[in-house]
Amino acid sequence: MTIEKMKNTSFEKADFDQWKSLAVDSLKGKPFTKLTTNTLEGIDIHPLYYESCNHQNTSIIQQMKEERGWIIAQQTIADDATSFLELLKASIERGNESIVYDGTNPMNWNEDELKQLASLLTEYPSYMFNIDSGDSILRVFDLIRVESRDKVAGIVASNNWAVPEGYIKLRTRGADLWDIHHAGADAVTELAVSLATASKLATASNSFADFAAAFFVRFAIDTHFFMEIAKLRAFRILWKAFAKAYKIDDAPVIPLAAVTSIRSYSKLDPYVNLLRAGNETFAAVLGGADIITTHPHDILTGPSASSIRYSRNIQLVLREESHVGKVLDPAGGSYFIEKLTEELVRNTWTLFLEIENAGGIDGFLLDDHLLKLTAERNRELASGKKSLVGTNTYAELIEVELKDWNGIKKTERPAGMFESYRQKFATSQPETVILTFGQLKDFKPRADFVAGFLSTGGIHSKWSPAFTSANEAVAWLEKEKPDYAIVCANDETVQSVMQTLLNNRPAGIMLDVAGKFNDLLVAAWKEEGLTGTIYNGQDKIAKLQSIHELCKGGRHK
Known part of the structure; x- marks a missing residue:
């Protein structure tokens, strides 16, 4: 195509309905709602945002940030x-x-x-x-x-x-959200508590000007990249509204300090924390933080000179390479982030009023609220709904150093469930085999899943030869005598070999099957001696603990 033809070529304008039709086709029968993600903040993340943003909010955000860039x-x-x-x-x-x-x-x-x-x-x-x-x-x-x-x-x-x-x-007086963030708070809770804290301090102050001159806010920034960007932007809009409630039209600028969260950090694969730190730091930059602190990736067990250098260089590289510090609101204009910011503002103001109606930050049952959020985070991590690479997925089967460093506040982290488990059973792992049947393509997906599932608990597993019959597998088990075996094959093959395996397996071997099967069928197998099943979405911590309880005295490999 010549340049003249290119200049004169036009494309038909696509609309949302056309895009949705193609998206539905690509789902191959799954519902369109499958593309929507529900968050703890009560916000639905949609697959596409095409509506224009609220330019008034963008203007407020720019007014509420004193200078470009960050310290x-x-x-x-x-x-x-x-x-x-x-x-x-x-x-x-x-x-x-x-x-x-x-x-x-x-x-x-x-x-x-x-x-x-x-x-x-x-x-x-x-x-x-x-x-x-x-x-x-x-x-x-x-x-x-x-x-x-x-x-x-x-x-x-x-x-x-x-x-x-x-x-x-x-x-010297402000809202430091570090503690409640690491106690499980979501973005809406952090924002609402920052306003409730401001309300308490403003009420106790001689004047709004005196209060504002001493006030600061420090947010911990987690790995939910876009939510954290929107969180910082939302605070500036909320602060403007808060000041207006005190009849202050020209709201004073409040410095926003940001520090990388360690809620998503893990001791099990600390080098992945380096990626998390980069993600969190960049979110703080795009969200418009005025002051940013990046924690070293090994902050939980004790930082080294090199890890401290890496954490400092994250900010230096972002500044030099991205140039986002040259604009006041780098994320402004993104339909998705603008919409997310608006929804955070709306939900936060609702919760803030609820806190105030309960008697302020001292009267609101914040601990109960945080416990519910923490329980949900733990459920999501244990079931694999949320991934923590190196911890509940793609875990490495290596000896890990799980000591604590006393230079940082002790916090509860979701990864702590897996860390405690790995530490408790480090020297008493069952000898484990994955029983495979049929061709590689028939069992490999499930065998890979099971191996990964077990590795999150530090359990090593080895694959058996690919058997063609249950009797071959029984003979092999007689020779190997493992503590624990998991059957991996396609559904049809599993149903054809299970009865023989259950009736003839060597005594003392705990037997599980990979996959989700009819409840009645599983119940019948359990009557014959099946221990249980391993499947996607299962509570990994509960299952791993069950394996160890039933395999007490297992040999460490």
Whole structure:
């Protein structure tokens, strides 16, 4: 085709009905609703978004963000104050832009170390979280001369600490959503709690201006990429509405700090955490966070110099390669994200009003709400509805280091179910075989599934030869004498061999079958000695525990 023909060629405009018709055809009989994903936030994620976005919301989001880009806030991780200062200076030379201190495991600071820190505080913004009012690091704010205190900017999250005079750029009262996020909160709950916390602080303050000048919000960013982008954008719209409720038309800009969540981190395959950290950091960038902290991939067991460097470089690479820091709202204009933002705003405001009607954040039964969300997350992970690569899917059969590092707040993580299981049964795994029948194409899908299923519990399995009859399998079992065997074949073959296997298998071998079969048929097999079934969507933790309970005394391989 010549360039002139290309210029004069036009295409018929496609509409949603045409797209839906093609989508339905591709589903081969499955319902169109199969393409819709339901979230814990009560939002349905549709397969296609084609309606124009709300430009008013985009305008609000841009008004509520003071500057383009973000501050790289790499946490300095050290065992003592001297090392902290050395590592802090080195990280600043390599791209870090701020002082980040976590008081979970406080250090002792002497006068000389505090003076060195004081000089840095007037040059770089500082972000200090989980600070006890008795932490010796807080004495640094008494050492800075009064005339230099207006140069100190950042956040110090410490309850019951009286801020010395002169620190007009230091924010000390806010909504740190780290705890409730790791207690199971979804995006709507985090946003609603941030507003409820703001309401409590504003009510106790002398004026809205005084409250807003000291207020900050810190969100933990999870791996639900688009939801987390929308969460940060939604807060800016909600904050504008919140201020308007206090009759403040020109809402002050509130800094949004973001930190990568460890709720989706796992000790079982820590290098996958590096990918999660990149996903979460980029979501924070696109969502418009002002300050971003990226946790090292091995933060759960103790970070190394290289993992700290990797986490810092995630932000540096994103800044240099994506250029998204050059615009105020990188995600603005995406129909999907705009719609998701709108739905988060609507659902959050409803929950916020519910919290307020219950007497505010102190009167609302938040713990009960979080327990329900946590239970649902755990169910989704245990059943495989949600994947955590390296943990509940594609698990590696290697020895894993499951120690805890005391430099970060202890949190409950969904992956903890699998970690505890692997640790408990690390030295008592049953000798396991997968009994295969027929041609490779007949049994391989189920055999692969079973091997993967068992590997999430650290159970090694080996495949048998491909048998042509049940008697061959029985003879092989007599020779191998495993603790546990799973029958893998197509449905027709399974039904033809099960009776012989059940009647003649060697004593002491636990026998399962892979796949979902008629309940009456399974019940009949169980009467003959079948232990159970393994199938997609099953509660893996419950099944794995059952295997070990029935295979006590199994040999470790």
